[in-house]
Amino acid sequence: MATLSITGGQVLLxxxxxxxxxxxxxxxxxxxxxxxxDLAGEETLDASGGLVTPGFVNGHSHVAMTLLRGYADDKPLESWLQEDIWPAEGELTAEDVRVGAELGLLEMIKGGTTAFADMYFEMPEIVDAVDRAGLRARLGHGVVTVVKDDAGAREDLETSLEFAREYDGAANGRISTAFMPHSLTTVGREYLEEFVPKAREAGVPIHYHANETVDEVTPIVEDRGVRPLAYAAELGMLEPEDFVAHGVHVDESEIGLLAEAGTGVVHCPASNMKLASGMAPVQRMLEAGVTVGLGTDGAASNNDLSMLDEARDAAMIGKLAAEDASAVPAERIVEMLTHRTADAIGLESGRLEEGVPADLAVIDLEEPHLTPAHDLVSQLAYAAAASDVRHTICDGQVLMRDREVLTLEEDAVLERASEAAESLVARAEE
Amino acid sequence: MATLSITGGQVLLxxxxxxxxxxxxxxxxxxxxxxxxDLAGEETLDASGGLVTPGFVNGHSHVAMTLLRGYADDKPLESWLQEDIWPAEGELTAEDVRVGAELGLLEMIKGGTTAFADMYFEMPEIVDAVDRAGLRARLGHGVVTVVKDDAGAREDLETSLEFAREYDGAANGRISTAFMPHSLTTVGREYLEEFVPKAREAGVPIHYHANETVDEVTPIVEDRGVRPLAYAAELGMLEPEDFVAHGVHVDESEIGLLAEAGTGVVHCPASNMKLASGMAPVQRMLEAGVTVGLGTDGAASNNDLSMLDEARDAAMIGKLAAEDASAVPAERIVEMLTHRTADAIGLESGRLEEGVPADLAVIDLEEPHLTPAHDLVSQLAYAAAASDVRHTICDGQVLMRDREVLTLEEDAVLERASEAAESLVARAEE
Structure with missing residues (x-):
């Protein structure tokens, strides 16, 4: 048995x-x-002057969108998607997705993230990148039917289902999957009625965007006569293994449905602020017993994939939304950074204790912005940054040691990503 | 003439x-x-792969409060001040203030900040620390009269005025001063009526907190029958050289007063979010022509002094407040990070052009979270972090080269600050 000991640090239980x-x-x-x-392994990682934490869990991302980081800022969700992002995404090749995913995975490893959920397309490329990079992930092919004819819609839905069936358990068990209809407004009811039961048969969870903006709520209330999450419940999309992204505009009845169903909500504060989508009632959801996780969303609406940034953002916006400085306190934030998000997306990760997957990060505390050390949980929630992560470990393997990523070649990834991004934008703007 | 050239980079004009x-x-x-x-100086700083920007300007801080970072989180402004911060501050010695200031200055230099405004006490200690650290600053002794008898109040006011007179132009001209009554509610009207004209005679600007919370607005409206900034104007505290911190709860009439007077407003988004104080109408103020700057406030309500964090926070909350994703765009943010804040606090800084003070930062762009390079202004506003700053230059002197701070001994500062903070909290909790 090969053993590794992480020595000399403090640990977050x-x-x-x-x-x-x-x-x-x-x-x-x-x-x-x-x-x-005093635990000695065959190999040793030095954590002196550091805090050993569970690896951070990013509950909602579109990792290959790193190629569009800073491409179109300062626009609201609908026009941003329709005028900039979707046209550019229309030009993405499988190779682009692989290169963009590598860039995003590199950034996540450097920021201490060891597990994530991702919705995108050309997903086998992302499987391959995750396999090599060494992270844990729940992956799915995102489906939009509203812009397609029936044959196109069905093909997309079958692709999503087939991907979820085929790749569950890939990368030595580090990869899980989900069926991922994009949202309740971008996938037609008839398709959800047909394919949700198929996802259940296949035993895969369902992940989708819900209640991100008012524009995702109003049409459903008008067309269906019920709130979006009541509609989701009718369709059988609100099970304990399912999880939704955003949940910004949820009312008390929907918070009740989420709590009762045990469906996770992945809160994406930076994206919600940058797109002016609104403020999710995180404190209310926590009080109601909803499993609230945290996610970065894609880099184009954030603009980074740092979970420590997201943690700080969630504490900040959580207090504003509740109009209460004691809301969403540091202790809850650190749980959301780790095991609450793992629970939301159904991965065994985010805990530092015996007998669980060794997904860990070591945070260097000897920096001016982390001095003095009155409260390390506060430091993690409010002051620590991605650059403070010294080592990253996933599934017992060291992915980054002393800020050097071991599973991806950083210089080559940056170069390939820069070239791919330049070419992509040139094609999109032709 | 000793010359220094910064070579090989891109520059932000x-x-x-x-x-x-x-x-x-x-x-x-x-x-x-x-x-x-191709400019060659006697000495050279390498900026290849980097972006040379004006040094960042932090328009409102209490730099020695770094000793209380993480000491009391998740509480609203009033109880946080009264139950935690003021009792701890009551135990601060001059030595503590010097040590805390050194820690804050170290953090600011490492984050590319070259100029700042600070309101605190034991100010000669901060003058000394700023002199040695090499930054540019506008400093003032903060006055609270409401908890003092008349003799104590007058002594505090005289101290503030005397400090402003004596230290203006210190540190080879890098230090400017201001008269700093804490706020319109914590300093009695009679004292403002007497001392504001004295500040004018002494030729020093006035800096104070205004409209930070609803509790800073309501009592003035009730007691005086006018909004706080109309009250400030009556008292002669709304001149072009003056600047207020926060300006969260300002109405249209007050925005008009600020714009007309040319009085600067220093927006502190992180502090306003963390204390649930509210969302300043930054886009409205910008549209009205108010000089809006950015500040971190103290580390106890932030919890760091990174202006790049503050920039991202300001863009995010600015959009939420305006309910418009196009509000407070990256270009405005980068102006607020640099020359807009310098203008607000009346320092000549924040511009990269011939004939102005050489206050600069070099940002390393070759990081995953800053790749690809579609838009460097966007990267600066949304994705760059304090740790990306490679060199910091103020008044032509190199304060940090390749992340090594040259004017302060980092290890010794961290050690002294940790010891001082531990002892301070022990005394405060006795």
Whole structure:
């Protein structure tokens, strides 16, 4: 049994307490063997002056969109999608998706993220990139039917279902999948009625955008006579294994449905602010018992994939939305950064304890912005940054050691991504 | 004449355009001599793969509060101040203020900030720290009269005035001063009526908190029958050289007063969010022609002093407040990060052009989160982080080279600050 010990640091336990301890990992099994004093493994990672935390979990992303980072800022969701993003995405090749995914995975590893959920297309390319990069992921092919004829719509739906069936358990079990209709307004009711039961038969969860903007609520209320999440429940899309992205404009009845169903909500504060979509009632959802996770959304609406930025944003906007500075406090934020999001998207990750997957990050605390050390949970929620991550470990493997990413060649990824992005935009603007 | 050239990078010009150029600096005069191709100085700073920007300007801070970073989070302004911050501040010694200031200055230099405005006490200690650290600053002694008897109030007011008179032009001209009554509610009217004219005689600007929370508005409306900034105008505290912090709850009439008077407003988005104070109408103020700057406020309500974090926060909350994703766009944000804030607080800084003070930062662009390079202004507003700053230059002197701060000894500052913070909290909780 190959073992790795992470020594000399403090550790963040699942109950939110911080204590001085080492962590011993079984690298073959990919699990944490022990958390305690003076643990020696065959290999050692130095965590002195650092905090060992669960790896961060990014509950909603479109990782290949890194190629469009900064391409079209300062526009509202609808015109941004229709005038800029979709035309550019229309030009994306499978190779572009692979290159963009590599860039996003590199950024996530450098920011301490070890698990994520992603909705995009050309998904086998992303599977391949995740396999090589070493992260854990729940992946799915995103389906939009409203711009397609019936044959095109069915093909897209079959692709999503087929991807979910075929790739579940890939990358040595690090990859799980989901059926991913884009949203309740961009996929027709007849298709949802037909394909949701098929997803259930296949045993895959369902992930979709819901209640992101008012424009995603009003048409459903007008056409169906019920709120979007009541419509989702009618369609059988509100099961414990399912999770929705955003949940900005949810009313009390919908919060109740989410809590009762056990369906996760992935809150994406930066994207919701940047697109002026609104403020999700996170404190209310937490109080009601909804499993609220955190996600970056795509880099084009954020503009980075740092979960530590997202944590700070969630605390900030959570207080504004509740009009209460004690709302969404640092302890809840650190849970959302780790195990709450893992629970929302159905991955076993986000906890630092014996017998669970060894998905970890080591945060360097010896920086001016993290001094003094009155409260390390506060530091993680409000002051730590992606650049403070010293090591990243997923499934027992070291993905980054002393800021050097071991599974992807950083210079080559940046160069390929820059070239692909330039060519993509040139094609889109032709 | 000692000269320094910053070579190989792209430069951000005052009009917001980016071009490939070198920058030649007269180190003795502290000025930019030339911006153009192939400039050779006696010394060279490498900016290849980087963006040379004006140094960032932090328009409102309490820099020594770094000692209280993370000490009391998740509380609203009034109880946070009264239950936690003021009792702890009551225990601060002059030595603590110096140590806390050094920590804050170190953090600012590492984040590319070269000029700032600060309101605190034991100000000669901060003068000394700024002198040694090499930044540019507008400093003032903050006065609260409501908790003091008349003699104590007068002593505090005289201290503020005397400090402003004595230290203006200190540190070889890098330090300017202001008279700083804490706010319109914490300093009695009779004192403002007496001391504002004295500040005018002394030729120093006035800086104060205004309209930060609803609790700073309502009592004035009730007691005086006018909005706070109309009250300030009556008292002669709304002159072009004056600047207020926050301006969250300003109505249209007050926006008009600010625009007409030319009084600057320093927007502190992170602090306003963290304390749930509200959302300043930044887009409205910009449209009305108000000089809106940006500030971090103290580290206890932020929790860092990164102006790049503040920039991103301002763009985000600005859009939410305006309910418009096109509001407070990246170009405005980058102006607020640099010359708009310098203008608001009355310092000559924040521009990269010939004949102005050489206050600069070099941002390393070769990072995953800053790739690809579709739009460098967007990268600066939305994706760049403090850790991306490679070099920091103020008044022609290199304060940080390749992430090594040259004017402060980082390890010693962190150690002293940790010790001082621990001792301070122990005393406060006795």
């Amino acid at each position: 699942p109950d939110g307490t911080v204590t001085r301890a080492d962590v011993l990992i079984d690298q073959e099994g990919g699990e944490i063997l022990e958390v305690g004093p | 005052p009009d917001g355009t980016v071009t490939r150029a070198d920058v030649l600096i007269d180190q003795e005069g502290g000025e930019i001599l030339e911006v153009g191709p």
